[in-house]
Amino acid sequence: MKNHHIKHVQKLKTLCADVRPDDGIAPHVLKKQETRAVSNSNRLPARALQYHKAIRQCLDAAFGSICADPLLVDLVVRSVEPIGKGAKLLVVVETPRSNQEPPPVIEAALQRAAGLLRSVVAGEVQRKRTPHLSFRVVPTATDFSETE
Numbered sequence: 001m002k003n004h005h006i007k008h009v010q011k012l013k014t015l016c017a018d019v020r021p022d023d024g025i026a027p028h029v030l031k032k033q034e035t036r037a038v039s040n041s042n043r044l045p046a047r048a049l050q051y052h053k054a055i056r057q058c059l060d061a062a063f064g065s066i067c068a069d070p071l072l073v074d075l076v077v078r079s080v081e082p083i084g085k086g087a088k089l090l091v092v093v094e095t096p097r098s099n100q101e102p103p104p105v106i107e108a109a110l111q112r113a114a115g116l117l118r119s120v121v122a123g124e125v126q127r128k129r130t131p132h133l134s135f136r137v138v139p140t141a142t143d144f145s146e147t148e
Contacts, residue, residue: 044082051125052080052089058124059091062117071101071109078138088132094140103137110135 044052056077063075078092095106110117114133122130 054125055121056080058121059117062120066120067113069109069113071106072113088134090134090136092136092138094138097140106137107135
């Protein structure tokens with residue numbers, strides 16, 4: 001068996017300049033291995049995506065109806081992303097164009113309302129533990145079609 005391997009490597013050396021570890025492996029097998037590695041590293045499970053979507057919708061509704069702070073009424077949730085292993089969530093919030101307050105002021109108002117928002121999430125999403133919420137405020141992206 002070992003003799004066959006040596007002959008195989010010698011034949012490969014005559015056919016190419018340098019022998020690499022992936023030489024001799026069929027291209028479709030290599031592609032399948034690459035797609036598995038990419039899909040396992042970048043993608044969240046479907047249940048986690050569904051969970052984040054439910055939290056996003058819940059917080060979006062809470063900003064408009066439950067929060068009494070005028071700074072929070074018009075906020076729109078852009079995304080909900082896990083921090084670490086999922087015990088904390090980063091909520092990216094978008095401010096409307098009419099809001100003139102700087103992002104740190106809005107983030108402070110969000111931190112004051114974090115307990116209320118977390119209790120709303122706990123009532124809506126059935127989980128053993130409710131995640132802690134962290135907020136990041138971003139301005140609304142400008143639309144170039146309106147400026148022209």
